[in-house]
Amino acid sequence: MNRHAIERELMNIIETVNNLIERSGSLCINFSSIKKEISIHSQTLTNLLKKGEQVGLIVKCKDLGLGENGYTALPIYVVSLEYKVVNEIVDVTDKFIIMKHTIENKLYNNSSLPLRGATIKIFGDVCVDKPVTFIGREYKQIHLEESIDKYYIFNLDSDVEIKSGEIYTYKYEFYLKYFPPMDYFIIEPFNITMLFRAKTYLTKSGKKVIKSVRLEYLPNIRIIKENQGKTYHEVEIIKIQAFKRIKFWFNI
The missing domain is CATH 1.10.10 (Arc Repressor Mutant, subunit A)
Incomplete structure (x- = not known):
């Protein structure tokens, strides 16, 4: 042959x-x-x-x-094997709620070139009094300042080389404000994502704060599981193309 x-x-x-x-x-x-x-x-x-x-x-x-x-x-690129998101309510005020977002990304370098570190981006009504915490090869806390466009981007672990065929995992946490009656949170992975998981907790101290969660996404995104329980919402998606946006609408 x-x-x-x-x-x-x-x-x-x-x-x-x-x-x-x-x-x-x-x-x-x-x-x-x-x-x-x-x-x-x-x-x-x-x-x-x-x-x-x-x-x-x-x-x-x-x-x-x-x-x-x-x-x-797999494509011959850097891919995200698993991208996990956890959204938790940490405070409720008369005007808004505060949620902690924890994102964990497991990258696999399937390209022939080395990868250096992680690029993370955050946008929305950020709580600047709470630091962004990054855990990779290094541990770092980043203190933010008010931004007019509400957009922040960081390159972290930039001195770490992830060679072809290696796996690199990092995690970061940040806090955003959400205003009733409806507000949204956006996830937009940089890399092709093989498996995406997200869980949103709807209650704080036993009281339901978020009534429901609705996803907004492009037609070619493949959801394999979505559950809306009494205290949480969870979703699993496979094979998301790079830079495909998923919007979480919170009904507060």
Whole structure:
């Protein structure tokens, strides 16, 4: 089999894995599911999956710490394996509520070039009396000042080199004010995100403060789970393209 035929078959495998991810809502696709979908000999499929691993387009889920068996397809970029958001009410006043937002991002460098540190951005009605806390290879607290455009961006861990094939995880926390009856919070990951999870707590000291949460997003975003309970709202989304905005509307 010539090189071009192998490349065509490999791209077919990658497309098949991506299609199965979309249909199943799982990031990890097992060998038998791929074989059933494209009906090729087991050894041929094994060889193509190995080829995909060699070039970085196919990765075993266990090697990424995704907690499942099987394979996933990755672009040759820096990707977010898991992007987690927790929104908690920490104070309620007559005019507004204050929420603490905790964001944790697990990056995988699937490119051939090294990655340096993390870029984080914050926008909204920031509580400037509370610091932004960053936990990566370094621990840092950043004290903010009022900004006219309510927009802040920071490059952190900039002296840390994350080489090709390495995983880098960081977390940060910040506080925003929200005004009734409706206000919103925006998340916009810089990288392609394989799995996005967000949980919003609706109560403070046993009293319901946020009546409901509504998401606003582009049509090509794939939600695999969304629950609105009495005390929380949670959502899971797979394979978000870079810079795709998700808006959380809070009904206060």
